[in-house]
Amino acid sequence: xxxxxxxxxxxxxxxxxxxxxxxxxxxxxxxxxxxxxxxxxxxxxxxxxxxxxxxxxxxxxxxxxxxxxxxxxxxxxxxxxxxxxxxxxxxxxxxxxxxxxxxxxxxxxxxxxxxxxxxxxxxxxxxxxxxxxxx
Amino acid sequence: xxxxxxxxxxxxxxxxxxxxxxxxxxxxxxxxxxxxxxxxxxxxxxxxxxxxxxxxxxxxxxxxxxxxxxxxxxxxxxxxxxxxxxxxxxxxxxxxxxxxxxxxxxxxxxxxxxxxxxxxxxxxxxxxxxxxxxxxxxxxxxxxxxxxxxxxxxxxxxxxxxxxxxxxxxxxxxxxxxxxx
Numbered sequence: 001x002x003x004x005x006x007x008x009x010x011x012x013x014x015x016x017x018x019x020x021x022x023x024x025x026x027x028x029x030x031x032x033x034x035x036x037x038x039x040x041x042x043x044x045x046x047x048x049x050x051x052x053x054x055x056x057x058x059x060x061x062x063x064x065x066x067x068x069x070x071x072x073x074x075x076x077x078x079x080x081x082x083x084x085x086x087x088x089x090x091x092x093x094x095x096x097x098x099x100x101x102x103x104x105x106x107x108x109x110x111x112x113x114x115x116x117x118x119x120x121x122x123x124x125x126x127x128x129x130x131x132x133x134x135x
Numbered sequence: 136x137x138x139x140x141x142x143x144x145x146x147x148x149x150x151x152x153x154x155x156x157x158x159x160x161x162x163x164x165x166x167x168x169x170x171x172x173x174x175x176x177x178x179x180x181x182x183x184x185x186x187x188x189x190x191x192x193x194x195x196x197x198x199x200x201x202x203x204x205x206x207x208x209x210x211x212x213x214x215x216x217x218x219x220x221x222x223x224x225x226x227x228x229x230x231x232x233x234x235x236x237x238x239x240x241x242x243x244x245x246x247x248x249x250x251x252x253x254x255x256x257x258x259x260x261x262x263x264x265x266x267x268x269x270x271x272x273x274x275x276x277x278x279x280x281x282x283x284x285x286x287x288x289x290x291x292x293x294x295x296x297x298x299x300x301x302x303x304x305x306x307x308x309x310x311x312x313x314x315x316x
Contacts, residue, residue: 022175
C-alpha cells in the first residue's frame with residue numbers, strides 16, 4: 001500500500017462521511033430533490049463544488065505542485081454527442097432510482113444492502129457501454 | 136415581572152439569513168433544514184480537496200466501474216493506459232467512501248443503519264442506466280458535478296444541466312404513475 005493509496009482511502013472516508021451526513025446515501029433524499037420537494041441537493045453540490053473550486057483554482061497559486069508529486073491539472077473533457085447522450089441516460093437512471101455512483105457506495109456504508117444489485121447493474125451498464133459503444 | 140437575559144426577542148430570534156429570506160421560504164425549500172446539506176457538502180468538498188492538493192488526482196466516482204472491469208476484461212477499451220494506472224487507487228477511494236458512510240451511521244447518525252423503500256426493479260434498471268450513461272458521458276454527479284464544474288469545464292456544465300433536467304423529468308413521471316417513494 002503506497003502513500004497515494006492511503007491518501008485516496010482517507011479522502012474516500014471523508015467523502016463518504018460527508019455524503020452520508022448530507023443525506024445523499026438515501027435514494028429517498030435524492031428523489032425528494034428530483035421531485036422538487038426539497039432543494040437541499042443543490043445546496044450540498046454548491047458547497048462541495050465551491051470547496052473543490054478553492055483546491056483546484058486557488059491553492060495552486062501558492063503551492064507549485066501536489067505535495068506527494070504529480071501536477072495540478074483542472075479536469076477537462078471534450079464536449080461530444082456522447083457526453084450529452086450519456087447525461088440523458090444517466091439522468092433517467094438517476095430519476096428512476098435516486099442513485100448515482102458515489103451515493104450508492106455510501107448507501108452500502110449506512111447499511112442499505114438493497115443497493116448492491118443496483119451497483120452490480122452499474123457495473124453491467126459500464127461493461128455494455130465499453131463493449132458496444134466503446135472506441 | 137422579572138426580566139430574563141438575554142431578552143426574549145433576542146433569544147427567540149432567527150438566524151439573519153432566515154430572517155432576510157423569510158422563515159416560510161426556508162421551510163418550503165428545505166423541509167429538513169439546511170444544515171445537513173451545508174455540512175455534508177463542505178465535508179465532501181474537503182475530501183476531494185484533500186486528495187487534489189496532495190496528489191493532483193480528481194477523486195471522482197463513476198470511472199471506478201470501468202477501471203475495475205479492466206481486472207477482468209481483455210478488451211482494449213478497458214485495457215487503456217489511464218484505466219490501468221488509476222484502477223488501484225479508485226478501489227482504495229471506493230473502500231473509503233463505503234467505510235466513511237459506515238462511520239457516520241455508527242457515530243453521528245441519529246438513526247443508525249438504514250434501508251431504502253425504493254423498489255428493487257427501480258434500483259436495478261436505474262443502476263444499469265446510471266452505469267451506462269455515466270461512462271458514455273465520462274462523468275457523474277461527482278466527476279462532472281463537483282470536479283468538472285470546479286474546474287470551470289463547460290462540457291461538465293452542459294452535462295450537469297442535462298442530467299439534472301432528465302432526472303427531474305423522470306422522477307416526476309415515476310411519481311405521476313403512482314410509484315413511490
